[in-house]
Amino acid sequence: MAKIEFNHVGKRFPDGTVTLKAANFTIRDGEFFILVGPSGCGKSTLLNMIVGLEEVSEGEIRVDGRVVNDLDPKNRNMAMVFQSYAIYPHMSVRDNIAFPLRLAKLPNTEIDRRVDEAAAILELTPLLDRKPATLSGGQRQRVAMGRALVREPQVFLLDEPLSNLDARLRVQMRNEIARLQKRLGTTMVYVTHDQTEAMTLGDRVAVMNRGELQQIGIPQALYHHPANLFVAGFIGSPAMNLLPAAIAGPKLHLPIGAVDWPETIKDGAYGVAGIRPEHFRLAASVSAMPDTIIWNTSVERLEWLGAELYVYCEIRLPEEWRNHPWPEALRERIGSDGALSLIARLDPSLPIRQGEKLALQCDRRNIQLFSIETTKNLGLSDEAQARR
Amino acid sequence: MKKPGNGNTIEYLFWVASSLVTVFYAVLPVIWIVSLSLKRPADLNDRRFFPVEVSFDNYRAVFADIQFPSALWNSAGIGLIATLLAVVLATFAAYAIVRLRFPGKNTLLAGALAIAMFPGVAIIGPLFELWRLLGLFDTWAGLILPYMTFTLPLAIWTLSAFFREIPWDLDKAARVDGATPFQAFRYVLAPLAAPGMFTSAILVFIFAWNDFLFAASLTSTNAARTVPAAIAFFTGISQYEQPTGSIAAASVVVTVPIVIMVLLFQRHIVAGLTAGAVKG
Numbered sequence: 266m267a268k269i270e271f272n273h274v275g276k277r278f279p280d281g282t283v284t285l286k287a288a289n290f291t292i293r294d295g296e297f298f299i300l301v302g303p304s305g306c307g308k309s310t311l312l313n314m315i316v317g318l319e320e321v322s323e324g325e326i327r328v329d330g331r332v333v334n335d336l337d338p339k340n341r342n343m344a345m346v347f348q349s350y351a352i353y354p355h356m357s358v359r360d361n362i363a364f365p366l367r368l369a370k371l372p373n374t375e376i377d378r379r380v381d382e383a384a385a386i387l388e389l390t391p392l393l394d395r396k397p398a399t400l401s402g403g404q405r406q407r408v409a410m411g412r413a414l415v416r417e418p419q420v421f422l423l424d425e426p427l428s429n430l431d432a433r434l435r436v437q438m439r440n441e442i443a444r445l446q447k448r449l450g451t452t453m454v455y456v457t458h459d460q461t462e463a464m465t466l467g468d469r470v471a472v473m474n475r476g477e478l479q480q481i482g483i484p485q486a487l488y489h490h491p492a493n494l495f496v497a498g499f500i501g502s503p504a505m506n507l508l509p510a511a512i513a514g515p516k517l518h519l520p521i522g523a524v525d526w527p528e529t530i531k532d533g534a535y536g537v538a539g540i541r542p543e544h545f546r547l548a549a550s551v552s553a554m555p556d557t558i559i560w561n562t563s564v565e566r567l568e569w570l571g572a573e574l575y576v577y578c579e580i581r582l583p584e585e586w587r588n589h590p591w592p593e594a595l596r597e598r599i600g601s602d603g604a605l606s607l608i609a610r611l612d613p614s615l616p617i618r619q620g621e622k623l624a625l626q627c628d629r630r631n632i633q634l635f636s637i638e639t640t641k642n643l644g645l646s647d648e649a650q651a652r653r
Numbered sequence: 654m655k656k657p658g659n660g661n662t663i664e665y666l667f668w669v670a671s672s673l674v675t676v677f678y679a680v681l682p683v684i685w686i687v688s689l690s691l692k693r694p695a696d697l698n699d700r701r702f703f704p705v706e707v708s709f710d711n712y713r714a715v716f717a718d719i720q721f722p723s724a725l726w727n728s729a730g731i732g733l734i735a736t737l738l739a740v741v742l743a744t745f746a747a748y749a750i751v752r753l754r755f756p757g758k759n760t761l762l763a764g765a766l767a768i769a770m771f772p773g774v775a776i777i778g779p780l781f782e783l784w785r786l787l788g789l790f791d792t793w794a795g796l797i798l799p800y801m802t803f804t805l806p807l808a809i810w811t812l813s814a815f816f817r818e819i820p821w822d823l824d825k826a827a828r829v830d831g832a833t834p835f836q837a838f839r840y841v842l843a844p845l846a847a848p849g850m851f852t853s854a855i856l857v858f859i860f861a862w863n864d865f866l867f868a869a870s871l872t873s874t875n876a877a878r879t880v881p882a883a884i885a886f887f888t889g890i891s892q893y894e895q896p897t898g899s900i901a902a903a904s905v906v907v908t909v910p911i912v913i914m915v916l917l918f919q920r921h922i923v924a925g926l927t928a929g930a931v932k933g
Contacts, residue, residue: 318825339831351826355844364840365830412830 267419267452268294269315273324276310284310285476287324292454297446299467300456307476308456309424315454316343316422344413348425350405352397359393362411383414403434421453427462439466460500472496494594494640497539497633503575506607507595509586510538510634517634520580521560524629536643537595537635542575544631545609548624556629564621574613580605592640689901697897711902721903723875724883728907731793731879732861735800739857740850743808748838750809751816752824769806777870784871791873800861808853815849816842851918862911880907
């Protein structure tokens with residue numbers, strides 16, 4: 266049980282590379298906390314700093330109020346599950362799980378009791394005398410979990426624990442980890458690059474990119490109110506549609522149509538609009554209402570997944586919009602000929618065929634607007650949210 | 654099932670034939686020495702490959718020689734101590750070289766290799782004088798030191814290759830599990846590097862066991878003279894006789910421990926001991 270506080274925590278390597286920029290946040294006691302981001306975003310560095318495998322080069326980390334910056338990993342009472350599992354290959358499963366307890370010089374009867382208990386929880390009992398080489402990936406993963414579990418640590422740290430498992434096993438272990446965490450109530454910090462894991466497991470999720478925290482919040486907040494373009498593009502699958510936008514008069518002009526925009530934003534400014542694929546619907550009528558956009562398009566490509574139907578449509582940006590200095594997140598989606606692909610998630614029972622003409626509509630409330638300079642969500646002020 | 658075709662048969666024959674040639678080439682001198690050692694002194698020049706009559710006279714003569722048993726004792730003692738020290742030191746050095754970041758790491762490795770390539774004969778003269786000055790001449794330590802020096806580089810190279818194979822996550826896991834750096838080394842890394850340690854041990858021991866140069870130059874009595882040097886001082890049964898038979902018998906006697914040692918340690922040199930540590 267522990268609360269972990271980060272006070273301007275940064276990591277700078279001697280050669281000048283900065284992998285983490287002044288992080289300020291708190292992981293609450295008993296929380297399932299997720300660090301998510303693309304590879305190289307500094308999430309593993311942060312985890313290694315918590316456990317003491319990486320030095321903290323600036324700021325301080327406090328666990329239950331106590332600064333742990335210079336505490337040796339062995340004295341932190343934290344357990345870690347590595348992406349590679351890091352099981353000791355020369356020891357049997359039993360010895361692997363018992364290793365931390367032996368180092369702590371617990372009496373043998375207590376060690377046996379705890380190992381048996383952990384093995385029972387993880388269904389490892391029949392495997393206790395096997396060597397790791399004879400185990401499957403999922404079993405090795407459970408041994409690694411067991412070794413963390415027996416310690417009864419104050420914090421669990423998991424570094425992409427499921428990324429080496431196949432899809433089916435991953436879902437199964439994901440549920441087991443979630444159940445285990447609820448049952449133990451121990452603070453758990455979980456690093457992943459998989460947004461499904463992040464969204465399904467986390468009490469709270471921290472999104473990181475390029476060594477910087479982008480947003481911390483409950484999964485719903487990240488999904489519905491992404492703080493900036495990066496979070497908007499990272500959370501959600503398929504990714505949020507991004508469109509160039511211009512504000513003229515009280516209207517928001519998008520390549521797919523215009524809509525009344527009541528929020529007070531500088532007239533004549535540009536922005537990036539974000540629309541989630543599921544917020545497109547088949548238009549009920551062809552005439553536009555003031556607060557909806559009707560977009561007449563044709564189906565470029567279809568993906569029918571049984572429970573979902575993804576419709577890919579393409580728009581071609583007018584010349585003057587192509588070369589505007591859009592933020593990277595949008596620019597990389599625009600083709601050299603000005604083509605921009607959009608995705609709509611529709612009802613799979615609809616009889617839509619490739620090449621077919623469609624009219625899609627989108628409600629104004631479902632459009633997020635991001636600044637092109639700061640990439641921040643312009644609609645995120647409390648005022649703006651209250652008005653929605 | 655695919656039957657082995659013509660090409661496969663030829664390939665198979667090729668491998669069998671080349672293996673046989675290699676083994677024959679390697680074993681022929683050994684068989685020749687064994688055969689010589691079993692001949693009666695009178696038959697030594699009979700130009701036959703196999704002895705007409707098997708005789709153990711040569712072995713009796715070797716063990717009757719006063720200096721041979723003590724030479725055997727010196728060889729074993731010096732070889733084992735040099736091996737132990739060299740492997741322990743090399744293990745620490747290799748671990749440091751692989752895991753720690755420090756300036757001059759590559760220079761250190763290159764320097765170690767340079768020592769291994771240095772011809773031992775070049776330092777024999779100065780070493781002789783120095784050892785006499787320091788009182789190391791004709792002592793065990795006087796031989797253990799140069800043996801360690803000349804085998805450490807090879808041992809360090811071998812062991813660093815093994816340590817490089819061990820996933821770094823294992824050290825980290827051990828540290829997080831509550832081990833001190835030394836405990837992590839002792840309980841996790843050393844057992845995994847064991848095949849490397851046995852490999853280097855064999856190399857060091859064979860070097861020390863077979864060395865003639867240092868043994869002949871830096872010893873003068875039975876106090877530290879090892880078998881290769883002692884063999885050179887063998888006399889025949891009479892002074893008019895070449896001690897060929899005794900030399901052959903002594904050679905066989907000293908080869909046996911090496912063969913036994915390699916066979917014993919071979920069991921420990923299990924490739925892929927790290928299998929299962931990480932997702933493979």
